[in-house]
Amino acid sequence: MxxxxxxxxxxxxxxxxxxxxxSVLDAFREFGASLGDPELPLTLLSTDAAAGRLLAEHESGRIDADAFDTGFAERLRAHGADVEAAGLSARMQHGLxxxxxxxxxxxxxxxxxxxxxxxxxxxxxxxxxxxxxxxxxxxxxxxxxxxxxxxxxxxxxxxxxxxxxxxxxxxxxxxxxxxxxxxxxxxxxxxxxxxxxxxxxxxxxxxxxxx
Missing domain, CATH: 3.40.50.1000 (HAD superfamily/HAD-like)
Incomplete structure (x- = not known):
């Protein structure tokens, strides 16, 4: 009982x-550290309107992983990170x-x-x-x-x-x-x-x- x-x-x-x-957050921070700023991916996803839209569209199935990777790589580059788009979401989760x-x-x-x-x-x-x-x-x-x-x-x-x-x-x-x-x-x-x-x-x- x-x-x-x-x-x-x-x-x-x-x-x-x-x-x-x-922790997904820790994995994203680990990825950010490889770019020189542990908090950059999380900061963009939570505060950058374009990055937030990409995440919402991807999680809801309206864009695929390749489209997210391309768009989010652009947002990271716009904030000073030298990053390739191909396989970006996989690299972000590598620490999981x-x-x-x-x-x-x-x-x-x-x-x-x-x-x-x-x-x-x-x-x-x-x-x-x-x-x-x-x-x-x-x-x-x-x-x-x-x-x-x-x-x-x-x-x-x-x-x-x-x-x-x-x-x-x-x-x-x-x-x-x-x-x-x-x-x-x-x-x-x-x-x-x-x-x-x-x-x-x-x-x-x-x-x-x-x-």
Whole structure:
């Protein structure tokens, strides 16, 4: 029987990059360091209007990785970085690694009968290479495949509908606060992921999930 908790929930929505993998932000900083400025890629994606549009269009599936790479290389060059467009998004993610502890945490919840949806903003051509997404989650919702990305409420609603759960019975695990804020607008509770140990503690202590 599930332990009672202050806010008991029944289902999990979980991010991919930064949860099932090591930090995407750290990978982008590692790439930026190779250009001489660790913060430049993240700064442009968050503050440069043209770069932000490229990211939104790419994650939503309206432009492919090659178009993103070409456009973002131009924005980087405009800010003093000497960078080639070919394979840019792959190089930006070169530092990513599997986070086996987080993967096992989600596996344990699924083995205990908790329904899980993977909810991910796609980036690059092969960001899911080496992962069996169907083995990680009962439902897989990829932004580029449905034409909407986090933090839009629609992507979380689609995930809940496919799982067959009400949003107010679900928890979203993500490493980005803005994505949790989007989910919260539907009543989905949030766990800001930093590592598997803390996420496990929050799932158990706050929401009554399985040890």
């Amino acid at each position: 599930r332990d009672s908790a202050h806010d008991p929930r029944d289902a999990i929505l979980v991010d991919f990059g930064g949860v099932m993998t090591t 690694r599997r986070d086996e502890a987080s993967i096992e945490l989600i596996r344990r919840q699924r083995r205990a009968g908790v329904p899980v949806a993977l909810v991910s903003n796609a980036f690059g051509r092969d960001c899911y290479a080496g992962f069996d997404l169907a083995e990680l989650a009962d439902v897989v919702v990829i932004s580029a495949e449905i034409g909407v990305r986090k933090p839009s409420r629609r992507i979380y609603q689609i995930a809940c509908d496919q799982l067959g759960v009400r949003p107010d019975r679900a928890v979203m695990i993500d490493d980005l606060a803005q994505n949790l804020a989007g989910a919260a607008r539907l009543g989905i509770a949030g766990v800001l992921h930093t590592d598997a140990v803390d996420t496990h503690r929050q799932l158990v202590d706050r929401f009554g999930f399985h040890e």
